[in-house]
Amino acid sequence: MTTRTERAPRVVIADDQELVRTGFRLILTARGIDVVGEASDGAEAVATVRRLRPDVVLMDIRMPAMDGLEAARRILAQAPDCRVIMLTTFDLDHYIYAALAAGASGFLLKDVTPAHLAAAVRLVDTGDALLAPSITRRLVERFALSTPRTGPGLATPAVHRDLAALTPREREVLTLMGRGLSNTELAQKLTLSEATVKTHVARIFAKLTLRDRAQAVVLAYETGLVSPGDSADTANPCR
Numbered sequence: 197m198t199t200r201t202e203r204a205p206r207v208v209i210a211d212d213q214e215l216v217r218t219g220f221r222l223i224l225t226a227r228g229i230d231v232v233g234e235a236s237d238g239a240e241a242v243a244t245v246r247r248l249r250p251d252v253v254l255m256d257i258r259m260p261a262m263d264g265l266e267a268a269r270r271i272l273a274q275a276p277d278c279r280v281i282m283l284t285t286f287d288l289d290h291y292i293y294a295a296l297a298a299g300a301s302g303f304l305l306k307d308v309t310p311a312h313l314a315a316a317v318r319l320v321d322t323g324d325a326l327l328a329p330s331i332t333r334r335l336v337e338r339f340a341l342s343t344p345r346t347g348p349g350l351a352t353p354a355v356h357r358d359l360a361a362l363t364p365r366e367r368e369v370l371t372l373m374g375r376g377l378s379n380t381e382l383a384q385k386l387t388l389s390e391a392t393v394k395t396h397v398a399r400i401f402a403k404l405t406l407r408d409r410a411q412a413v414v415l416a417y418e419t420g421l422v423s424p425g426d427s428a429d430t431a432n433p434c435r
């Protein structure tokens with residue numbers, strides 16, 4: 197049986213601009229990635245994903261009828277194994293924090309290079325997060341305390357989980373992940389092998405039903421494990 201990691205990811209592109217959809221489809225198809233469907237608004241994206249069950253959705257944030265953020269929430273609620281990459285014209289768009297909290301695996305600017313676009317789709321299809329932990333942390337620090345939690349298109353459901361399920365070591369790892377440390381940096385900080393760190397990270401994801409590191413960083417802020425301005429050197433995982 198062919199596994200998900202052995203075959204090309206199946207992709208749906210959701211954007212209200214036909215030119216963008218066409219360009220992305222041509223780029224991905226030329227690199228061996230199967231574009232199975234397109235959608236011109238959020239509602240159509242939800243219906244298309246329900247029908248085609250793709251591995252990855254490239255989702256524009258600003259679309260008519262239903263914006264990409266609400267569409268991402270609905271898609272991930274009905275298809276938890278699907279990965280969503282948010283597309284935006286603006287760096288550090290104010291919707292990004294809400295998108296990460298909703299479970300998106302990262303975001304791309306629409307002027308992304310063809311090589312980067314294809315690599316991003318393949319990356320999130322493996323279950324990894326598109327954003328480096330340090331970049332995710334900066335996004336969360338910028339918007340976690342300033343993004344409205346109510347209002348059209350901005351409702352941000354918390355990703356609270358019961359941290360009591362974690363061991364003290366797993367709680368420490370989650371705290372440091374929230375502060376932007378990579379697996380290599382975690383291994384150095386905790387004097388562990390990278391294999392051991394990966395095991396801790398996998399167990400944290402399983403216990404807290406997290407998709408990737410991006411959502412783990414959001415969770416660390418949502419639960420108060422990490423506060424804006426904290427650094428790895430001041431970690432206090434038992435607080």
